[in-house]
Amino acid sequence: MPHVRGSLPRDAVRELDLASLAAHSDAVGGTRIALVAFAGMTLLDLVGPLDALSRIASMGFDPTTTCEVVAMTRLAGEGASQGAVWSAFGAELRAERYRPELASFDVVVVPGGPGTRALEADAEALAWLGAFPANRLVASVCTGSLLLGAVGRLRGRRATTHASMLAELPRFGAVVARERVVDEGQLVTSGGVTAGLDLGLHLVARLAGDEARAAISAQMELPVGR
Amino acid sequence: MPHVRGSLPRDAVRELDLASLAAHSDAVGGTRIALVAFAGMTLLDLVGPLDALSRIASMGFDPTTTCEVVAMTRLAGEGASQGAVWSAFGAELRAERYRPELASFDVVVVPGGPGTRALEADAEALAWLGAFPANRLVASVCTGSLLLGAVGRLRGRRATTHASMLAELPRFGAVVARERVVDEGQLVTSGGVTAGLDLGLHLVARLAGDEARAAISAQMELPVGR
Numbered sequence: 495m496p497h498v499r500g501s502l503p504r505d506a507v508r509e510l511d512l513a514s515l516a517a518h519s520d521a522v523g524g525t526r527i528a529l530v531a532f533a534g535m536t537l538l539d540l541v542g543p544l545d546a547l548s549r550i551a552s553m554g555f556d557p558t559t560t561c562e563v564v565a566m567t568r569l570a571g572e573g574a575s576q577g578a579v580w581s582a583f584g585a586e587l588r589a590e591r592y593r594p595e596l597a598s599f600d601v602v603v604v605p606g607g608p609g610t611r612a613l614e615a616d617a618e619a620l621a622w623l624g625a626f627p628a629n630r631l632v633a634s635v636c637t638g639s640l641l642l643g644a645v646g647r648l649r650g651r652r653a654t655t656h657a658s659m660l661a662e663l664p665r666f667g668a669v670v671a672r673e674r675v676v677d678e679g680q681l682v683t684s685g686g687v688t689a690g691l692d693l694g695l696h697l698v699a700r701l702a703g704d705e706a707r708a709a710i711s712a713q714m715e716l717p718v719g720r
Numbered sequence: 721m722p723h724v725r726g727s728l729p730r731d732a733v734r735e736l737d738l739a740s741l742a743a744h745s746d747a748v749g750g751t752r753i754a755l756v757a758f759a760g761m762t763l764l765d766l767v768g769p770l771d772a773l774s775r776i777a778s779m780g781f782d783p784t785t786t787c788e789v790v791a792m793t794r795l796a797g798e799g800a801s802q803g804a805v806w807s808a809f810g811a812e813l814r815a816e817r818y819r820p821e822l823a824s825f826d827v828v829v830v831p832g833g834p835g836t837r838a839l840e841a842d843a844e845a846l847a848w849l850g851a852f853p854a855n856r857l858v859a860s861v862c863t864g865s866l867l868l869g870a871v872g873r874l875r876g877r878r879a880t881t882h883a884s885m886l887a888e889l890p891r892f893g894a895v896v897a898r899e900r901v902v903d904e905g906q907l908v909t910s911g912g913v914t915a916g917l918d919l920g921l922h923l924v925a926r927l928a929g930d931e932a933r934a935a936i937s938a939q940m941e942l943p944v945g946r
Contacts, residue, residue: 531811538771538940545764545913548809563811583774584817585757585789590810657941686941687771691914695945714764715883715912716945719921719937 524558525550525701528599530623530638531579531589532566534609539635539690540580543603546694546710547701553713555706562599565589566619567609596626601697605690606636606656614644633682633697635690642683643668651678656686688718750784751776751927754825756849756864757805757815758792760835765861765916766806769829772920772936773927779939781932788825791815792845793835822852827923831916832862832882840870859908859923861916868909869894877904882912914944 527547529540540563550559565579565588580587596602604623613619624645626632634642639655642648643666653668654660654676663670675684675696682700684693695716699707753773755766766789776785791805791814806813822828830849839845850871852858860868865881868874869892879894880886880902889896901910901922908926910919921942925933 529809536771538767541764541767544809545762561809563809579811583755583770583787583789585805585813585815588812588814590812686939688917688940688942688944691944711945713912714914716914718914718917718944719942 524556524560525601526599527559527561527601527603527697528594528596529561529563529603530566530605531563531587532607532609532613532619533569533579533581534612535580535605535607536636536687537580537582537587538687539605539607539638540603542688542690543605543633543635543694543697545714546691546698547603549710549713550698550702550706553706553710555702555709559701562591563587563589564594565592566613566623568592593622596622599626599630601631601633601701602626603693603697604632604634604638604641606634606638606640606686610637610640613641620645629680631680631682631697631700633684633693635684635693636686637662639663639668639683640666642666642681647681648683651681652676653678653681653683654685655683658686691716691718750782750786751827752825753785753787753827753829754820754822755787755789755829756792756831757789757813758833758835758839758845759795759805759807760838761806761831761833762862762913763806763808763813764913765831765833765864766829768914768916769831769859769861769920769923771940772917772924773829775936775939776924776928776932779932779936781928781935785927788817789813789815790820790822791818792839792849794818819848822848825852825856827857827859827927828852829919829923830858830860830864830867832860832864832866832912836863836866839867846871855906857906857908857923857926859910859919861910861919862912863888865889865894865909866892868892868907873907874909877907878902879904879907879909880911881909884912917942917944 529544548561551557569578578588636656639653648666648668652671654671660670674689674692695707755770774787777783795804804814862882865879874892874894878897880897886896900915900918921933924936
């Protein structure tokens with residue numbers, strides 16, 4: 495459980511009887527990462543960290559680490575399960591699961607985008623996000639941090655967001671940090687849009703180590719825009 | 721038509737009668753950009769340049785410039801029009817249009833990914849891509865350049881791809897270039913995965929100028945991974 499600092503979450507430990515131990519060499523399953531998608535998100539905010547994080551498994555560093563895109567919003571008239579979570583440029587991204595219980599994940603990543611404004615005022619959406627256990631690792635890209643603020647995750651913590659929105663952070667009790675990635679333990683926020691790539695690599699290092707980070711960064715052919 | 725170097729494509733010019741000229745202050749419509757999506761693409765290869773290019777309009781540099789994600793592949797059993805073009809991590813990207821005529825676009829961007837292997841052997845897919853007029857601007861990210869090679873676009877030109885695949889380029893008659901973005905006029909290739917962000921910004925500069933590039937790069941909060 496490299497993503498946990500401090501005490502181990504109670505529900506991360508399964509109770510096993512002694513007779514079955516041999517069949518459970520690794521009783522705690524691989525790290526389960528959720529990426530929260532919603533209408534009006536900036537697609538790159540989600541796809542940047544997804545690309546980096548999904549390589550923990552695909553490049554063999556830990557095949558048990560899984561990524562899942564889950565829907566925080568859906569279109570009116572959609573079925574109960576599926577969510578249409580992004581639509582633009584003649585294309586549409588859909589997630590299989592609409593608001594699955596976040597307690598079944600170890601890490602939650604929240605992207606930003608203009609859609610965060612509506613979600614900040616959506617009590618049901620915030621209740622869903624806020625139910626993610628406070629002792630687990632939550633991360634944001636760009637204005638995704640405003641949603642974390644709206645569920646009380648930033649209170650008294652250092653945090654960042656898109657440069658143009660830093661002034662929004664104090665109303666959530668956050669201490670503004672003008673840094674690319676701000677690691678406060680079980681809370682990691684990052685700057686605008688492409689900072690999601692740095693966030694992804696930072697989380698790779700936390701979850702799978704510095705060697706994985708270096709190899710994944712090389713495979714993704716970073717850095718960008720120098 | 722800042723994306724055209726050399727002679728103006730015949731079909732970029734509409735015939736107008738003199739009486740109607742006043743109503744056609746800009747007889748040539750805005751730049752139409754297609755981003756080609758397919759099963760087995762690396763999603764970030766498409767989303768990186770899409771983010772940069774879509775900001776030409778959304779940030780007001782040229783509201784007539786449009787981006788469209790078009791499907792090069794679809795699932796068996798899909799309807800004639802729609803394409804399911806990417807699926808992974810409990811999510812699915814769909815495009816409204818499956819193989820629309822590429823001649824209706826000014827710029828085509830081809831991402832890479834493991835799916836290029838199958839497409840290199842798919843005569844119908846290549847015929848569709850190869851029908852994009854040779855005098856217009858075509859660009860690739862990562863192994864997308866292998867598809868451009870398969871339709872003869874790289875012959876005698878400098879080109880690049882993901883670092884691990886550079887040795888594939890000579891079989892298409894290309895001259896290998898170990899650079900992040902290789903601009904050969906109406907052919908622009910770029911390196912692996914995140915090089916698509918650099919490609920996007922390079923095309924922004926070509927299509928909308930250096931000022932647009934600088935502002936869009938700042939809004940996206942580049943650079944990444946320093």
